[in-house]
Amino acid sequence: MKHIEEELKKIKVIDRDDIIKFKNYIYKKYPKNTAVKNAKILSDTIHQVIYTKLDGIPEDFKSSIKIITLKNTLGSSKNLITLYDIFDSCVIDENLRTNFTGELISWVNVHSDTKIEMDEAQLYLQFKYDKEVNSNTLLKEDMHIESKEMPSNSVIEVENERIPFNSVMSLNNSCSSNFKSTLQNVLSYLNGLNFRSYIVILAICIFSISLSKGLVLKIKKAEYKSENYIFQTDKAIEVSTIHPNIHMPTYMRYKKVNEEKLKNFLNKRNSLLVKEPYFSTILSVSKEFNLNPIVLFSVAGQEQSFVPKDTTNASKIANNPYNVFHSWQEYNTDIKDSSSIVARTLIDLSKNTPENTDPFLWIGKKYAEDSKWGSGVRSIFEELSNYVN
Structure with a gap:
């Protein structure tokens, strides 16, 4: 052979x-x-x-x-x-x-x-x-x-x-x-x-594609068991200097959020993303890529309404709540992978945002053909930010 x-x-x-x-x-x-x-x-x-x-x-x-x-x-x-x-x-x-x-x-x-x-x-x-x-x-x-x-x-x-x-x-x-x-x-x-x-x-x-060199991470592993799988998240990962994201407004860059309030918000929407490994993984990926966690949750809210627990195939949708690689059906990966992909994409697409232009609207023009995508994410981002602050 x-x-x-x-x-x-x-x-x-x-x-x-x-x-x-x-x-x-x-x-x-x-x-x-x-x-x-x-x-x-x-x-x-x-x-x-x-x-x-x-x-x-x-x-x-x-x-x-x-x-x-x-x-x-x-x-x-x-x-x-x-x-x-x-x-x-x-x-x-x-x-x-x-x-x-x-x-x-x-x-x-x-x-x-x-x-x-x-x-x-x-x-x-x-x-x-x-x-x-x-x-x-x-x-x-x-x-x-x-x-x-x-x-x-x-x-x-x-x-x-x-x-x-x-x-x-x-x-x-x-x-x-x-x-x-x-x-x-x-x-x-x-x-x-x-x-x-x-x-x-x-x-x-x-x-x-432009992968930079010399990524330095400090990692402390945490494991979460869900069904028959072991998921690992970089619970204590440092905000990476490889993603300074100076082209993005401060409110889109990483900041700690009130996790209890965020969980309350998600629970009110019956969201599966409040469960592990989804919740902690989205937080750790946000920190790794120097993105405000609310940004990723907002995209998931726009794409899949935060994945209600009673939705058919909710556990599969939660692996890819951002619909990267066409859709969750076609690319059913895990939450770490899909969150990393969408984080890189948002960072790349926000580059060269014209002055006095809403970055969500700018990203939306490239991320989706739906002209309302950017305003939808912006609306969710503002609602969620006001709730947790």
Whole structure:
């Protein structure tokens, strides 16, 4: 199976150069579009390119496989997605791996010159899964040991690299006719879609990723058990100097809030976000990104009405109450991940806010096509701020 892995690693699905070419082509083709509209077209183009490589994978798994692949590659500063990355995402899914082995083998055989049989594939898939589980277990044990040895005032340094977009070549000079034809077909398909009113976070990252270096955090872990999962929050994390956010008004930057009053406000709305791990995680992420916690709660209020407990699928919605990556249905992650994504997005979108312009309205123009989004968040922010102060 090792040789099959190597074959899949050599088959490119998409890389950052392709994305730059897509971006340039889209901007040339639709010069009158807003940046938001073109960002959505770019994002959906990327999703569609990956989707075309999933032929043979059961339909119910395609969306999650696509999201996992994006998150583990471009979302983790990798420059390339290969068929092996898609295969790796498939293996992670226990239901797909164990109950749809035949379909997965057929998919591999379509893309590999070397064919594999069911018995060999089952042994390999179990071995690969066990290896990954053991690796993750060892990593967690190492982290646990290190945390025991680390004094309470230790400083953890996290180095983030800037993702380079060095040069941008025109599509006409750098793309084959086949490439342009493929893109034309994808764009024709996208033109028929009714695009959602949310910016796809992936597209925003592609346009404006700029990860700074030297992030220094002071962390004290706290664990919360909910159902069968252990959630960790950075309970005592310092306000990060990597996010001074001097371009944002003071009232949007981090400040301690009256947690009891905030919980009372949420309880009056029967909000699931008052529970753990949601409440403490939103507070810790706000502190990490130097954002007023009321800002994140206000966005959740605008997007999902603070997630009422009696709402169908409330526990799933609460994992992504901001609807990042299209929606909570399509990107059902955890509250730490979705809060971090929306925090970065708000910080980026608030840059270059014109003087005497309401930052919520400015962000709203880029964050959503709904012209009332910014005023809605502003209204919730003011109501909640007055309540807790």
